[in-house]
Amino acid sequence: MIKTALKFMRYDKPKSIGVIVGIIISVFLIGQQLSTLFFLTNLMGGIEIHSNSNEDDIWIVDELSKNINALNPIDERLVQEVKSIEGVLEAFPVIIASAPATFKDGKTATVLLIGSQGPSFVAGPKSDVVFEGNRDELNSTGNISIEYFNERSWKTELSINETIEINKKAATVKVKTKYAQGYGGNYVYTNIDNARFYSNYPPFQINLVIVRPAKGVDIQQVIDTINGTFMGLSAWRSKDIRDITINEILVRTNTGVSFGSLVVFAIISGFFIIGLTLYSSALDRLQDYGTLKAIGATNSYVSRLILMQAVLFACIGFAIAYALLILFQKGLENVGMTLDFNGPFSLGLFIITLFMSVGGSLFAVFKIRKVEPASVF
Amino acid sequence: MSIIVSLREVNKVYQTGDTSIVALDSTSLDIYSNKLTLIVGPSGSGKTTLISLIGCVVYPTSGRIFIDGQEVTGLNEKQLALVRLDKVGFVFQHFNLLQPLTALENVMQPLLLKGDDAKQAKLRAEDVLKRVNMLDRKQMLPRKLSGGQKQRVAIARALVTDAPILLCDEPTASLDAKSAGIIMSDLKVLSQEGKAVIVVTHDLRLKQYADEIIYVEEGKVSCSSNSEVLNK
Ligand SMILES: Nc1ncnc2c1ncn2[C@@H]1O[C@H](COP(=O)(O)OP(=O)(O)OP(=O)(O)O)[C@@H](O)[C@H]1O
Ligand SMILES: [Mg+2]
Numbered sequence: 085m086i087k088t089a090l091k092f093m094r095y096d097k098p099k100s101i102g103v104i105v106g107i108i109i110s111v112f113l114i115g116q117q118l119s120t121l122f123f124l125t126n127l128m129g130g131i132e133i134h135s136n137s138n139e140d141d142i143w144i145v146d147e148l149s150k151n152i153n154a155l156n157p158i159d160e161r162l163v164q165e166v167k168s169i170e171g172v173l174e175a176f177p178v179i180i181a182s183a184p185a186t187f188k189d190g191k192t193a194t195v196l197l198i199g200s201q202g203p204s205f206v207a208g209p210k211s212d213v214v215f216e217g218n219r220d221e222l223n224s225t226g227n228i229s230i231e232y233f234n235e236r237s238w239k240t241e242l243s244i245n246e247t248i249e250i251n252k253k254a255a256t257v258k259v260k261t262k263y264a265q266g267y268g269g270n271y272v273y274t275n276i277d278n279a280r281f282y283s284n285y286p287p288f289q290i291n292l293v294i295v296r297p298a299k300g301v302d303i304q305q306v307i308d309t310i311n312g313t314f315m316g317l318s319a320w321r322s323k324d325i326r327d328i329t330i331n332e333i334l335v336r337t338n339t340g341v342s343f344g345s346l347v348v349f350a351i352i353s354g355f356f357i358i359g360l361t362l363y364s365s366a367l368d369r370l371q372d373y374g375t376l377k378a379i380g381a382t383n384s385y386v387s388r389l390i391l392m393q394a395v396l397f398a399c400i401g402f403a404i405a406y407a408l409l410i411l412f413q414k415g416l417e418n419v420g421m422t423l424d425f426n427g428p429f430s431l432g433l434f435i436i437t438l439f440m441s442v443g444g445s446l447f448a449v450f451k452i453r454k455v456e457p458a459s460v461f
Numbered sequence: 462m463s464i465i466v467s468l469r470e471v472n473k474v475y476q477t478g479d480t481s482i483v484a485l486d487s488t489s490l491d492i493y494s495n496k497l498t499l500i501v502g503p504s505g506s507g508k509t510t511l512i513s514l515i516g517c518v519v520y521p522t523s524g525r526i527f528i529d530g531q532e533v534t535g536l537n538e539k540q541l542a543l544v545r546l547d548k549v550g551f552v553f554q555h556f557n558l559l560q561p562l563t564a565l566e567n568v569m570q571p572l573l574l575k576g577d578d579a580k581q582a583k584l585r586a587e588d589v590l591k592r593v594n595m596l597d598r599k600q601m602l603p604r605k606l607s608g609g610q611k612q613r614v615a616i617a618r619a620l621v622t623d624a625p626i627l628l629c630d631e632p633t634a635s636l637d638a639k640s641a642g643i644i645m646s647d648l649k650v651l652s653q654e655g656k657a658v659i660v661v662t663h664d665l666r667l668k669q670y671a672d673e674i675i676y677v678e679e680g681k682v683s684c685s686s687n688s689e690v691l692n693k
Contacts, residue, residue, distance in 0.1 A: 385574065
């Protein structure tokens, strides 16, 4: 049957090429939009992703804060109080605050200072994004990190040991990170005192506490205790704070809707382009399908013959579109856009392809099922 | 000589909107193996309707049809397809070869539908193509073949499953006189070898090949053996 299906596809080259091109265009568009959206959501949750917090850690923020990129201040004394809660092993204060920066060439940018105590640097950077320099140096007064891709987008040259101004105070670049990017935020990692100093953060105020529970305790119970003990604060699992941040930004900026509608549009138009082309090519072969039925093929056989063609079209179109997506990915890699075509993503994209192709072929299937075998006499 | 197809009070009425067309009036007839049966009659008389009923491609409005002893009236779409595959080989006026497939693949198709394995199907199909003298063109697509060649491939396809009935609707209408003669002689030989060969035609010249003749006129059928006809 595969062989017969391939022969049918090859016989009608212009329409087959039409179907494949339709698949390639829509799958490429869908893959590009979705991978870009996932890239952006990673940026939105970048602070959590690039932190040294692990999945069991609990993040405590002001209860009105729904976005880790913009946190309200909380009282620093909280850290000691949290430490005394049963099941809590450690509690780290963190300051995340933006500040204007000026470079030697006079260019300016807004940076997001992320300060937590060394040498653990619970708020980051992760050692695998440290690209140049020694992370431990961030624990000394006046030392900061900058991000390789931000440096490029600022169109300025910054080398290790160079001095920049943040809020008109001199800071020394001691570390360069690579791939520690945020959504509209230029991450500058340092220790908590430096972060307070450069952002003019009020004394005795911080805006995040990262809690490390003791091994084996019930995390949810610790979260419930914190939420019950401290008024005006919310405790989250690290993954959850990332999710609410992403949700908040997607809704507020309409990013979700605009990407979503593009993807839905691409799926619908792909579905109809593929469906109508397959339909019209089935019409061309009406006599052949009718003859097949007359000589003894069942409706289920001819339906499978068409579905088989749809699946083969999907495989061919997907393979080409996927290759183009990989090229697209390689092209964006050196501007710091790391699109991730991981296993589940690729599988999902393939399922969408199958859906469009097989779904679209149903127009043809219904048409062919209705052909009377007597009609070919 | 045995009965292979029996129609008992079969009638076919086409319902289009308010009007109903009696394409075949209540008809009882038997068709024998070992004979070439000709179905003749004017255009619109019901010849194709009759052959479609015999070939199990349409359901009768009433009456009973038996193929090789099995009653087929009341079978579902799938079962009827199986009866066609097993019992009937079709030859069409316009050849109806599957355009995307080569001559060989066309002839293999019924065997593949039966679920035979491709290698065996190929050997068997080559055998039959050899018999109709088309083996040297087995890799050609239908559009590259002449009319007579196409019809020979079509006959090979109808023969490949060794079905007892060969149904031919105007098999010579698209052919020149010489090709038509060759095809009819081939069909005659097949009937002598034991098949029930049924040929629908307008062309009264084909009478010379017939053992039996069925006349159809305005949906009414009358039969006679050819010897009677010739003696009249
Ligand atoms: N599917 C159909 N729907 C409605 N009427 C039909 C249908 N098929 C055939 N008829 C009618 O039934 C009658 C017999 O048609 P049939 O095709 O059997 O004639 P025929 O003898 O084969 O004619 P021809 O020699 O022109 O092929 C005709 O009046 C035709 O219009
Ligand atoms: Mg007819």
